[in-house]
Amino acid sequence: MFTGIIQGIATVDSVTSGTGLSTLFIRFPEHHLDNVVIGASVAINGTCLTVTGQEGNCLGFDAMQETLRATTLATLVAGDPVNFERAARIGDEIGGHLLSGHIHTTARVVAIEQPVNNCTLWFEVPDPWAHYLFGKGYIAVNGASLTIGEVRGCRFNVHLIPETLRATTFSDLQIGDEANIEIDHQTLTIVDTLARLGYDRPAS
Known part of the structure; x- marks a missing residue:
């Protein structure tokens, strides 16, 4: 499990592509890999990945193919920055909201607003995911726990303070870029349960 509080920005060192599988080596800042072991879980841009090797500060x-299909990881190349968070431990402070690191879909950046000392990003999700969007609800974008501001159909925005921009890769996003999305699991469960009970259908 993860908390959605980004611990830093890492850099893709190399990508080796094979049939149905890509191996990524990612270089981490100093002192962020204490006690890391093979088999540990790390969220890269919100995607839970398993550590398969270590060379110094590179993991x-x-x-696999399904991960590459469902996320933006297939587009990563050497030199790209990525958000990272190591798996939460029992007793850790939950500063964001609980995440699984299992990406539901991707969203495209459709607008960027930058008033003084603020940044508002607008994203657009595929239509089947729009009914999980609620103003003031939780959502994870590239692994960061964020609060949805406004919802307009398939589009939603998030408001970012300077500290969030400093600590994440959001300042690098441009219109047209894609980001990984994990829907809040409580929201997902409630909406799907109501749908199974027929409450999502218009009254006849």
Whole structure:
């Protein structure tokens, strides 16, 4: 499990692509890999990956075909920055909201607003995911726990303070870029349960 509080920005060192599998080596800042072991879980841009190797400050991860299909990891190249968070431990402070690291869909950046000391990003999700969007609800974008501001159909925005921009890769996003999305699991469960009970259907 993860908390959605980004611990830092790492850099893709190399990507080796094979049939149905890509191996990523990612270089981490100093002092962020204490007690890391092979088999540990790390969220890279919100995607839970398993550590398969280590060379100094670089960790290796294997991303299988389904992961590459469902996330933005297939687009990563050497030099790209990524958000990272190591798995939460029992007793850790939950500063965001609980995340599984299992990406539901991707969203496209459709607008960027930058008033003084603020940044508002607008994203658009595929239509089937729009009914999970609620103003003031939780959502994870590239692994960061964020609060949804406004919802307009398939589009939603998030408001970012300077500290969030400093600590994450959001300042690098441009219109047209894609980001990984994990829907809050409580929201997902409630909406799907109501749908199964027929409450999502218009009254006849």
